[in-house]
Amino acid sequence: MRRRDEEKERRILASTLALVAQQGLAGLSMEAVARTAGVAIGTVYIYFESKEALLNALYLETKRAFSREVFGHASATEPVRPAFERVCIAYMKYVAAHRAEVLLMQQFRNSPFVLEGTLAASEDATAPLLALLERGKAEGLLKDVPTPLMIAFLQATLAELTAYVGSEPSRHHRERYAQIARLAWDALKA
Numbered sequence: 001m002r003r004r005d006e007e008k009e010r011r012i013l014a015s016t017l018a019l020v021a022q023q024g025l026a027g028l029s030m031e032a033v034a035r036t037a038g039v040a041i042g043t044v045y046i047y048f049e050s051k052e053a054l055l056n057a058l059y060l061e062t063k064r065a066f067s068r069e070v071f072g073h074a075s076a077t078e079p080v081r082p083a084f085e086r087v088c089i090a091y092m093k094y095v096a097a098h099r100a101e102v103l104l105m106q107q108f109r110n111s112p113f114v115l116e117g118t119l120a121a122s123e124d125a126t127a128p129l130l131a132l133l134e135r136g137k138a139e140g141l142l143k144d145v146p147t148p149l150m151i152a153f154l155q156a157t158l159a160e161l162t163a164y165v166g167s168e169p170s171r172h173h174r175e176r177y178a179q180i181a182r183l184a185w186d187a188l189k190a
Contacts, residue, residue, distance in 0.1 A: 009047050011037040013058050021100035025055065025107045056118045059108045062101045067125035070094050074128065080136040081185060087129065088158060088181035095162040096173075102159070126151070142188050150188055157184060 015036035019028055030051055034041040048054035070090045074083035095102050108114065133150050136142035142150070158180065165176045 008037070008039055008043060012039065012044055012047055012054070013061060016054055016058050017062070017100050017104060020055075020058075020104050020107070025104075025111050025113060028055075030054070052113045052115055055108060055111075055113045056115045059104065059114075059118060060122055062104055063122040063125040066094060066098070066101065066105070067128070071126075071128035074132055076128075076131065076135075080132065080139060080141050083132055084136065084185055085178070085181035087132065088154070088184050089177045091154070091158050092162040092165065092177050092180065095159050096166055136188075140190055143190050145188075153187070154184060157187075 012033060016028065016033050019032055019036060028051065030044050031041055033054065034044045037044070044054070048057060071087060072090075074087050109119070129151065130147055133142060133147050137144055137147075161180045165173055165180070168176060
């Protein structure tokens, strides 16, 4: 049995991400992935048995990296509001800097390529946000509405406003992100 080459696997995943950003999930082919990664088609199948397996692996890797970057900014011991605002700002910065990853996560979640267990495995990635919002509700700081509704509200609002901020001069981004984080807090506070 051949040993896996981590560099090849990384190139395959990176090529897949780039192709999804260019043409979407439906148009993705294993042949295009191999060509873009600079490997033989058989090599792709050594690492990933199918297009679905490749996309699921890429989704999980992307979701976990997203979680580390966005939710790594809040401690479970600090007050809810500063943690909430810091997470909102980190989320907007992530969306601005990782368009391909955001597109992948949006498209994949509702695609027919999701294998059983992938979404459940990715739930760990949002656990820090769930805990923060639940703590905010328990402390009477946030509205008593379903947490998934809060998350959907935050994702849609912050993603849309990130695009707005992107149209402004970069010297305003830091201040604007802070303003938007405060607006998000005001929208959800009890």
